[in-house]
Amino acid sequence: MKLIEHSDLDILMRVLRGEGYTVVGPTVRDGAIVLAELTGADQLPTGWGVEADAGRYRLVARDDEMTFGHAAGPGSWKSFLHPAHERLTTAEWDESGLVFHAAAEPPPRYAFLGVRPCDLAAMGVLDGVLARGAYPDPSYTARRDGVFVIAVNCTEPGSTCFCVSMGGGPKAGAGYDLAMTERLDEHGHRYLVDAGSTAGQQVLDRLPHRPAEPTDVAGADADLSAAAEKMGRAMPEVDLRQLLADNRESPHWDDIASRCLSCANCTMVCPTCFCTTTEDVTDLTGDHAERWRRWDSCFNLDFSYLHGGEVRTSTASRYRQWISHKLSTWHDQFGTSGCVGCGRCIAWCPAGIDITEEAAKLVDSHD
Ligand code: SF4
Ligand code: SF4
Structure with a gap:
């Protein structure tokens, strides 16, 4: 487990963009935390949180500078992997007759920054439907292959969250390249980082980092245990x-x-x-x-x-x-x-x- 400073998020984004990735992450827009293309860490929702309940979502200013201290917003990564509106084919008449053209330009190579554990699980569910079945969806697989995933373990579930009772959080399961746990206290603003793939390790190696102290690892574990206890809701424990x-x-x-x-x-x-x-x-x-x-x-x-x-x-x-x-x-x-x-x-x-x-x-x- 390694430790990077909050100020190194900009370097992380620069490294990813230098590798040709389009970085997508959470940002504040139109009174909500949405997912959008980002060019710098100053666009992340630092200092913003969310109050949610049944039929209610409000963006609220936090009393600290946590960057990922918010629950899921209205958008999900599905919008980038399986877009809401997508051209499949075009057809034109020319001298030779009717000519069909396959869809469009190749999709961007995405790096998803700030994937909540529930959303990482959701990507696995979508993979099961659109990529691993008998008839994989070519558009989905072209977008999904090679996505660089930076998960953020959830230390701050919202009142509408119930990932624990569905087995998907608050700690990221398999499928990430890097997983971060945010820590903010008198020792500074930093992230414990775990590489889950070779690509993740290669990116981590290019960031300023140091080994995590045992106290940081224990603190992060305690934060995640507390988050599991704080889930706002739960599914009934039945079949x-x-x-x-x-x-x-x-x-x-x-x-x-x-x-x-x-x-x-x-x-x-x-x-x-x-x-x-x-x-x-x-x-x-x-x-x-x-x-x-x-x-x-x-x-x-x-x-x-x-x-x-x-x-x-x-x-x-x-x-x-x-x-x-x-x-x-x-x-x-x-x-x-x-x-x-x-x-x-x-x-x-x-x-x-x-x-x-x-x-x-x-x-x-x-x-
Ligand atoms: S969000 Fe779903 S459950 Fe709620 S009113 Fe609309 S269709 Fe019905
Ligand atoms: S709680 Fe379950 S059903 Fe509702 S939006 Fe999330 S994954 Fe879908």
Whole structure:
């Protein structure tokens, strides 16, 4: 375990940019902490935190200078790996006839700085869906291959977080190149850094660093244990896969439907929701056509359209589909849960619907 100073984050970003990476990380914009391309450490959200609750998200000034002392914002790394709107093909008429062109320019080589452990787990879930299946998605794999991941262990969970009960935090699991734990006290502002890959070690070797003191390692471990105890929420400790399978006809779905707006916010902010639709567009000349892919949602009525009509016409059936897929049938399809406990769907639901609370109500009604 090594130690770097806070002032060395700029050098880290310079090294990554020098290696050809586009560095993406958290920054303050429009009253939230969002993910965006960064060119310097001064763009990181130092001194900013977040207050979140069901249907509520507020950016707040911290009373210290922590840089990664905030829970997940509205955006996730999914936006960079599986963009919300993406051109798949174009077609043109020329002298030889109709000519198709494959998508676009090669994607940037990303370095993701500040990946929370829940979001690292979410990237693993997305990999299972879009990269490791029988039909890997070429756009996703082109973006995902070679991403340099700098995880930041979570010492400050928000009140909507429940990664511990989903097994994804507060310490980063496998899949990072570097993992950092931020420490800020009378001894300074610094990061314990652990290399998880050869590429990570090579970058770390180029930074000013020193061996971590045993007191720093023990302090970081204590901070992470405290964070695990401070999780704002928890999933009920039951077999969620079976719970949802046993509750297909629960009257509770109508109760949720009386509150749910079917707005799809929960699926848009979720770092693992991956559903898309395709759209073909032409220009007025008829000489040029494009096929686009954009995010879709199981909360949209036409998402379940089959010949002759939609299958899930009620909000109750659409919410049931979403939560059952997340917590139950995802296991059948992909071998994991579809939820990593990031809490975004709770904070960004305009009706304040809380996936942990709805699961707990199903447990109660089932007993
Ligand atoms: S379902 Fe909600 S808590 Fe779970 S990963 Fe998606 S947004 Fe996060
Ligand atoms: S659960 Fe909330 S965020 Fe999701 S569709 Fe319903 S109202 Fe929208």
